[in-house]
Amino acid sequence: MSTLDPVAVFRTEAAECLEAIEAGLLDLTHQLDNKDLVDAVFRGLHTLKGSGAMFGFEALAAFTHHCETAFDRVRKGEVSATSELVAAVLAAQDHMRALVDQPDADHGNIGHKLLAQLQAAVGGKEAAPAAVLVPAAVREAPAKKNSWRIRFSLPANSMANGTNPLGLLDELRDLGECTVRANTSAIPALDELTPTDLHISWDVTLTSEQDRSAIDDVFIFVLDDMELSVEEIDGPTAAVVAPADEKAAPAPVAAASAAPVPPAAVPEFRPVEAVPAKREAPAAVSQAKAAENVRVPAERLDELMDRVGELVIAQSRLSQLASASTDIALRSVSEEIERLSGELRDTMMVLRMVPVATLFSRFRRLVHDLARETGKVIELVTEGESTEVDKTVIERLADPLVHLVRNSIDHGLETPGDRLASGKVEAGTVTLSARQAGGEVIISIKDDGRGINRERVRAKAESSGLIQAGQPLSDSELLQLIFAPGFSTAAAITNLSGRGVGMDVVKKTVEALRGAIDIVSVPGQGSEVSLRIPLTLAIIDGLLVRVGSGRYVIPLSAVEECLELSLEEDLRSRGRSFISLRDSLVPFLRLRDLFRTGTKPDVHQKVVVISTGTERVGLVVDQIIGDHQTVIKSMSKLHNNVATFSGATILGDGSVALILDVGHLVAAGQQQEAQLRVAG
Amino acid sequence: MSASILTVDDSASIRLTTKVTLTNAGYRVTEAVNGAEGLATAKGSSFDLIVTDLNMPVMDGLTMIEELRKLPAQAGVPIIFLTTESDADLKARAKAAGATGWLTKPFDPESLVKIVKKVLGR
Numbered sequence: 001m002s003t004l005d006p007v008a009v010f011r012t013e014a015a016e017c018l019e020a021i022e023a024g025l026l027d028l029t030h031q032l033d034n035k036d037l038v039d040a041v042f043r044g045l046h047t048l049k050g051s052g053a054m055f056g057f058e059a060l061a062a063f064t065h066h067c068e069t070a071f072d073r074v075r076k077g078e079v080s081a082t083s084e085l086v087a088a089v090l091a092a093q094d095h096m097r098a099l100v101d102q103p104d105a106d107h108g109n110i111g112h113k114l115l116a117q118l119q120a121a122v123g124g125k126e127a128a129p130a131a132v133l134v135p136a137a138v139r140e141a142p143a144k145k146n147s148w149r150i151r152f153s154l155p156a157n158s159m160a161n162g163t164n165p166l167g168l169l170d171e172l173r174d175l176g177e178c179t180v181r182a183n184t185s186a187i188p189a190l191d192e193l194t195p196t197d198l199h200i201s202w203d204v205t206l207t208s209e210q211d212r213s214a215i216d217d218v219f220i221f222v223l224d225d226m227e228l229s230v231e232e233i234d235g236p237t238a239a240v241v242a243p244a245d246e247k248a249a250p251a252p253v254a255a256a257s258a259a260p261v262p263p264a265a266v267p268e269f270r271p272v273e274a275v276p277a278k279r280e281a282p283a284a285v286s287q288a289k290a291a292e293n294v295r296v297p298a299e300r301l302d303e304l305m306d307r308v309g310e311l312v313i314a315q316s317r318l319s320q321l322a323s324a325s326t327d328i329a330l331r332s333v334s335e336e337i338e339r340l341s342g343e344l345r346d347t348m349m350v351l352r353m354v355p356v357a358t359l360f361s362r363f364r365r366l367v368h369d370l371a372r373e374t375g376k377v378i379e380l381v382t383e384g385e386s387t388e389v390d391k392t393v394i395e396r397l398a399d400p401l402v403h404l405v406r407n408s409i410d411h412g413l414e415t416p417g418d419r420l421a422s423g424k425v426e427a428g429t430v431t432l433s434a435r436q437a438g439g440e441v442i443i444s445i446k447d448d449g450r451g452i453n454r455e456r457v458r459a460k461a462e463s464s465g466l467i468q469a470g471q472p473l474s475d476s477e478l479l480q481l482i483f484a485p486g487f488s489t490a491a492a493i494t495n496l497s498g499r500g501v502g503m504d505v506v507k508k509t510v511e512a513l514r515g516a517i518d519i520v521s522v523p524g525q526g527s528e529v530s531l532r533i534p535l536t537l538a539i540i541d542g543l544l545v546r547v548g549s550g551r552y553v554i555p556l557s558a559v560e561e562c563l564e565l566s567l568e569e570d571l572r573s574r575g576r577s578f579i580s581l582r583d584s585l586v587p588f589l590r591l592r593d594l595f596r597t598g599t600k601p602d603v604h605q606k607v608v609v610i611s612t613g614t615e616r617v618g619l620v621v622d623q624i625i626g627d628h629q630t631v632i633k634s635m636s637k638l639h640n641n642v643a644t645f646s647g648a649t650i651l652g653d654g655s656v657a658l659i660l661d662v663g664h665l666v667a668a669g670q671q672q673e674a675q676l677r678v679a680g
Numbered sequence: 681m682s683a684s685i686l687t688v689d690d691s692a693s694i695r696l697t698t699k700v701t702l703t704n705a706g707y708r709v710t711e712a713v714n715g716a717e718g719l720a721t722a723k724g725s726s727f728d729l730i731v732t733d734l735n736m737p738v739m740d741g742l743t744m745i746e747e748l749r750k751l752p753a754q755a756g757v758p759i760i761f762l763t764t765e766s767d768a769d770l771k772a773r774a775k776a777a778g779a780t781g782w783l784t785k786p787f788d789p790e791s792l793v794k795i796v797k798k799v800l801g802r
Contacts, residue, residue, distance in 0.1 A: 009693040009696050010693035012692070013691060043736075046735045046764070047690065047735060050694070050762075050764050050785045050786070051691045051694055053785065054787070061786075065766075068766075160749070161749070161756075161778045161780055162781075164799075167800075167801030196755065220781070221781035221782070
């Protein structure tokens with residue numbers, strides 16, 4: 001607990017707060033008169049301001065204060081919410097995010113411009129500057145001694161409200177020398193007495209070095225609704241009256257015992273009924289479940305994951321030793337630990353899973369902005385938001401998805417006019433969906449736009465030399481061309497596309513996650529791009545193989561089948577590396593050659609056929625050792641450029657095995673095949 | 681035995697600051713994330729002091745104070761609310777609802793402890 005940095009907690013919380021504000025604002029665009037949403041947004045702004053000021057984010061607090069003031073007018077019904085206002089606050093919200101991320105950076109005049117927009121939107125004057133940032137100055141005590149005669153009575157209900165008169169008297173005693181006299185004359189007769197009410201008032205003579213304000217400080221919480229008179233005994237002028245106390249003139253001390261206690265009057269308070277009734281929190285910002293969750297920084301989970309990974313490795317070494325031992329006790333302990341570490345690993349995996357809702361929610365804003373930018377009417381539908389995926393996967397998918405959604409909207413969807421002309425409804429629909437299938441999650445981006453124009457793709461590919469003119473291609477091969485580097489079907493690079501991320505980058509990112517992309521596109525009806533991504537990156541099921549003297553892991557999800565490469569076939573295939581597999585020729589790579597092992601091949605070599613969706617390639621290995629659950633360790637920066645391997649793992653005996661990068665190997669196999677074809 | 685304090689705030693960072701401050705000052709701290717939870721927690725246990733935020737989802741601090749004051753067992757339990765300068769109106773309403781005192785945000789740990797001591801009568 002003590003190691004938690006409140007500033008870090010604040011940043012996390014501010015991010016959530018901003019997300020809630022954004023979600024509220026986006027909902028508000030559709031329902032401008034929804035009071036609950038207005039309240040929710042206001043509350044978000046208010047919290048952000050309050051916490052921001054507490055943790056030293058002063059620029060943020062001051063800026064948010066203005067937004068809050070503007071929004072407060074909406075809340076109070078002085079102005080109504082308009083789409084201009086929502087847009088202005090949305091923009092302001094982005095600025096707040098920047099102020100959270102870089103509180104000290106010079107953000108120039110952005111803040112002023114945004115506030116001006118905001119003011120224009122609510123039609124108000126410049127809001128008063130935030131007066132919340134200056135901590136109270138420490139008071140210096142004057143050395144001079146003063147004497148006061150203090151007389152006070154509290155409202156009858158003050159004890160019930162938690163004010164303890166004895167505490168107040170103690171505080172006065174702390175200020176200096178005190179004589180206290182209780183005035184009990186106002187206590188009613190027994191049959192009229194309400195025992196919980198306070199009927200006693202007090203006379204206190206105080207001699208102190210403190211000044212008058214110290215006395216006010218004692219009564220600070222009750223000053224507004226109590227009777228307090230303070231007279232300076234030796235001073236030239238007497239009778240300083242408490243601010244709210246105009247009705248009750250300070251009674252002379254001699255008459256004090258006879259003075260009736262005035263009834264507790266709280267005229268400046270609104271009646272209790274004015275307090276808003278309990279409200280249901282809007283679903284978008286509901287935090288009702290927050291209490292059941294513990295927020296943990298991602299890097300701590302990664303750390304824990306690392307430890308668990310090491311434990312799994314140590315455990316598998318222990319298993320190996322135990323299985324070679326005859327000590328029954330050792331073997332039973334080893335089995336117990338194997339079970340425990342397995343369970344721990346499973347639990348760990350679940351901890352890292354987060355619902356894709358966190359990813360999808362970002363797109364509401366993107367679609368909102370793109371709709372404004374392009375003038376298209378777009379409806380965003382999200383499905384399967386509760387599907388859970390490893391947090392790291394989600395983070396890495398964010399950019400590719402942004403690109404795909406942009407593409408759908410920019411290239412896929414038609415303008416409202418075009419849509420109506422082709423008999424479609426005016427609003428285009430972009431559907432983001434996620435579902436789990438076995439060890440993979442499938443995330444798809446679907447639009448009901450015009451579909452991919454095959455002729456244009458072909459023309460572009462031919463003109464850029466990707467394919468030869470008239471080269472026969474299957475439909476899926478043709479569509480895959482859009483993933484080629486530098487490929488774009490847009491006639492001109494618009495504002496939306498061409499932002500540095502191309503489809504080739506999308507494909508690379510997905511493949512780095514050991515995933516794959518499928519495209520389906522029907523002309524005139526729309527396109528769907530599906531990303532198939534493994535659920536987690538940390539542990540995979542692998543096939544452990546031996547090539548020469550080294551051991552390697554092939555991700556099991558990519559393995560289609562294993563077969564023996566007979567000596568005869570091996571010899572026959574020399575030079576042209578194909579094997580026939582049920583009437584189709586599959587290119588294969590000899591890993592022994594690839595890794596230059598320099599050893600003699602085993603007599604019974606094996607071929608492991610791996611695939612990435614449609615493409616298949618065989619890998620020739622010396623021996624298949626077996627199924628192996630693998631904790632993936634990333635390789636050092638030095639090995640970043642080694643494309644053949646995607647990572648490394650540590651085996652039970654402590655040695656290292658490299659994990660083969662399936663996507664790269666298949667591409668290499670296909671390339672080899674293509675070369676052989678050209679060579680004839 | 682040290683006094684036990686219930687803090688009610690929807691902001692995790694403020695809860696953390698409050699908790700660390702009060703724990704270091706020797707108090708026992710229980711947390712709740714909104715008024716509804718605060719109310720339920722207060723009903724199930726007895727606290728020497730409640731510190732609450734006002735603006736919260738589900739149930740705000742104001743409603744929670746009113747509801748607490750309706751419970752005979754909660755009579756006399758001091759309630760301090762956290763407020764910002766701009767909440768003058770809210771402050772009056774919170775006091776009317778039965779709050780004992782307030783602390784203006786942003787606050788420093790020292791002033792929180794000072795006010796807690798003041799209200800608890802040390």
